[in-house]
Amino acid sequence: MRATDDRYRGEQAKFELALRMIRHEARTGTIRYFTGLNDDRIRKLYTTYFKFGQAPVRRQRGRSPTRVAPLVRTPNRALESGVFANLLLANGLFSVEQPPGPGLKGSIDLGLRLCECFETFETLVPRSALSFEWGWNLLLSLRRGDELGIAYCEACSICYVFDLLSLPRAACPACLLFEERGPIELVAAAS
Numbered sequence: 001m002r003a004t005d006d007r008y009r010g011e012q013a014k015f016e017l018a019l020r021m022i023r024h025e026a027r028t029g030t031i032r033y034f035t036g037l038n039d040d041r042i043r044k045l046y047t048t049y050f051k052f053g054q055a056p057v058r059r060q061r062g063r064s065p066t067r068v069a070p071l072v073r074t075p076n077r078a079l080e081s082g083v084f085a086n087l088l089l090a091n092g093l094f095s096v097e098q099p100p101g102p103g104l105k106g107s108i109d110l111g112l113r114l115c116e117c118f119e120t121f122e123t124l125v126p127r128s129a130l131s132f133e134w135g136w137n138l139l140l141s142l143r144r145g146d147e148l149g150i151a152y153c154e155a156c157s158i159c160y161v162f163d164l165l166s167l168p169r170a171a172c173p174a175c176l177l178f179e180e181r182g183p184i185e186l187v188a189a190a191s
């Protein structure tokens, strides 16, 4: 019985992760990557739970975005990407010391953590242009380490994402924004 129970729980966890990802408008390929469910089952889940619901969820078709330039195109985008990258790093989805970090394929636990990062991100940056799929693209790119890097600014103590291939290296986006907007009034921290 235990084997049957465990298997049932395993299947249940896959479905729950798939539903959570569909809610974030993840693409079928991304859901398949983490859950191992085939396209047909993912499609049925979407139709059963979301297609005719009160708040319809759009189904993203085709491949995930693979370009990275939009993630750092403006200082604002680079800052947003930096917030998401910090969450990914803190949640162990990639590693700077032991790149690229843990294997993600088929990991329900890490898939859930990715969803949690995205949900936290949406709370922190409610009107962001970064979708779940762009967040996934950012994670893959940081793990590959060939196009995007993460840097720490000693002047303002933030971590930001930058294009490894652009020379000279982009300055810290937060410092740039402060420069553009002129001096800001510092709010004293509550003692």
Ligand SMILES: [Zn+2]
Residues within 6 Å of the ligand: 153, 154, 155, 156, 157, 158, 172, 173, 174, 175, 176
């Ligand atoms: Zn800075």
